[in-house]
Amino acid sequence: MLTDFFNQNAERLKNKKLFLLDMDGTVYNENTVFGGTAAFLDSILSHNAKYVFVTNNSSKSVADYVKKVEKMGIKANEDNFFTSTNASVMLLKKTYQGALIYAQGTASFIKELKDGGLNITTVYDKSAKAILLGFDTELTFEKLSTTSKMLCTTNATYYATHPDYVCPVNYGFVPDLGSMCFGLFKASGKNPIYIGKPKPQMLYSAMEREGVTKEETVVIGDRLSTDITSGYNAGIDTVCVLSGEATLKDIQEFQIKPAFVFEGIEKIIL
Ligand SMILES: [Mg+2]
Known part of the structure; x- marks a missing residue:
């Protein structure tokens, strides 16, 4: 059974169709990809689900991002991204x-x-x-x-x-x-x-593009004030990973609670 950091049953993540993933602090740190990223992304694909990287940064184009993550060995093409520009x-x-x-x-x-x-x-x-x-x-x-x-x-x-x-x-x-x-x-x-995170608009637009419902979607990120808040505002399940900015103490003190907490995405093998 899939359980999170607090041993909470996280089995419903296996039914998600769209994984909206933050990038820095979630799948890589600056320019170094996390060890478990490839296995996690593969497990999404093997469940016939899709991952889309969601970023607020509007200075880079989607094509720039494809190049950046390809260098890190992450499998992605343009439709695996959704920026605040999109x-x-x-x-x-x-x-x-x-x-x-x-x-x-x-x-x-x-x-x-x-x-x-x-x-x-x-x-x-x-x-x-x-x-x-x-x-x-x-x-x-x-x-x-x-x-x-x-x-x-x-x-x-x-x-x-x-x-x-x-x-x-x-x-x-x-x-x-x-x-x-x-x-x-x-x-x-x-x-x-x-328009971007923590506003829900960005996630509504991403779900609209991908043709999925709120129930079929999950947001995964390392920042409470943006990733987790945007998911909460949009009424979507949220996962906070401890591989970036947020600490357990931050999670305890923050008003909005993520649905699940994991040490890192490598622990979310579907
Ligand atoms: Mg981040």
Whole structure:
């Protein structure tokens, strides 16, 4: 019988059809894949289920991610990923069919939005109906000031792909999109509607794309405030792994409890 860290019966995980997996801290640590990752992913496939890596990071394209995980020996193609950019395209397509959207982000972010069928401008345009920001690792002051002008002088609905304040790097952290939005709030008085984790929207969109129900889905991750909270907000089963950020003490103290706790994904052999 499959049991979790607290010896709780976790057999229902065997019936899941979609495994939404966080990446850093869950299947690898920075650039080193965890020993049990391949066996875990194989066991999902042998149960005729699917795994999709879910990430808030909108600075990299899905193609970039495929390359990154292939180097680590992880089997994945483009449809094994769902980024906050994918979720944004799905959401904005429904609301702004054909309408002009001002976007700021990396060149690969802008390309993904256009390839996804959105009508995008990256220059100031008063007629834009929406503003969408991604994590811009190619940020310039000119881009920032154009976005500021869009926010200050138009009533376009304002979105950002994800709310993370910082992004981990090998020496600590760099400011992420949430920090940029905080600076823009100081300039414009406006806050965005966030799309990525911990908002449930991202998971709703992933389930919609994969054609599965909440009951058939599970979210697995190492962060309580994003992975576990997003699953909880979306009404999906959650698994917290202890291979990354969250410790047992954090889990005890955090308001939202994961359905299951495992030391790492290598312990979840279906
Ligand atoms: Mg993580």
